[in-house]
Structure formats: C-alpha cells, structure tokens
Amino acid sequence: MNVAYIGLGSNIEPRSNYLHDAIQRLSANKQVEVINKSSIYETEPVGYLEQDHFLNMVIEVHTSLSNLELLEACQQIEETLGRERTIENGPRTIDLDILLYNSENRALDTLRIPHPRLHERAFVLVPLYEIAPHIVMPTSGKLIEDMLNDISKKEMNSVVKWNE
Ligand SMILES: Nc1ncnc2c1ncn2[C@@H]1O[C@H](COP(=O)(O)OP(=O)(O)OP(=O)(O)O)[C@@H](O)[C@H]1O
C-alpha cells in the first residue's frame, strides 16, 4: 500500500463543492482510500494575482495505484469537474496536485515528486502540517516545520482557516 498526499485547490464557485466532489470521486475509486483531510483554508492567489481567493486543503490517501496511475485519476477528476487550462496559474474549478508519494524523489516527464513548488507554498504547507507534522521531505531532509519557518509572515497571513 502506498501513502500519498494530495493538495486540492479551487477558486471558482462553488469552491467548497468542488473540493468535496473531488474527494468523493477519489474515494469512489476502489484503489484509493482517503485516510485524512485537513481543514479548508481560504488563501490569497499566488503567481497570477488578478483572480479570486482560493480554497485549499490537503488529504492523505492510501492507494494501490502507482504514482502515474494516481496522477491519471486526479487529472480525470479535474477534467470531469470542468477544469480548463487557459491562464498559467489562473482560475480553476479544481486542481489536484500530488505533493508526496511514499518517500519517493523522482522527476518523470509528466510527474515530479515531491511537487516542485511544495516547499515554497504556504497554501500547501499549512494544511499539510495540520495532518502530517511528522513528514520529512525526501529531497532535503527538512521537516515541514522547517519549510514553514522559511515562509514570510505576509504569506503565512494570507492563509486563513475557512468556516463552511
Ligand atoms: N506532482 C505533480 N502533481 C500533479 N501534476 C504534476 C506533478 N508533477 C508534474 N505534474 C505535471 O504538471 C502538469 C501541469 O499541471 P497543472 O496544469 O495542474 O499545473 P498547475 O496546477 O497550474 O501549476 P502547479 O503545478 O504549479 O500547481 C500536469 O499535466 C502534470 O503532468
């Protein structure tokens, strides 16, 4: 059994429905079991700034899917939920990023694990730390706490727990 962490994000309404729907669709896959879910956080957009705030969260899954099969399952859900890739870093109904897969460290053409921008994104690190404070990054040996300490106060303040 493989352990993976998946980051979810949405900034097109109904944002929380897209998050819940994506999780339900992952759970419906017989080879995926959702083990843990973080809280939902409302976050200021990073990268492309002229867009609405995101809802972000992280889930832990146990899966018998390979890393590439899990990527395909995530991309299928993105497609079903109407994700369109028009603007880089732009608005999306749902984004599913594989953050970690076991303690793998690999760069394939279509899949990089750990996710290459994980370490610099408060909207990923804060929910990941909530459900997996023990994790050590396979690349750097850093704890999530160490990576969080490298994030500016301003960016940390742009991630706020969201109440449904
Ligand atoms: N760990 C990963 N999880 C998801 N996709 C990945 C990963 N590593 C590489 N990719 C590749 O990245 C491509 C672009 O993904 P996507 O359009 O979702 O990027 P994005 O969400 O806009 O940006 P970001 O990756 O910075 O969150 C995907 O087609 C996929 O093949």
Ligand SMILES: Nc1nc2c(c(=O)[nH]1)N=C(CO)CN2
């Ligand atoms: N706050 C926030 N900003 C983003 C997000 C995201 O999920 N949340 N995703 C991006 C590309 O994947 C780019 N910027």
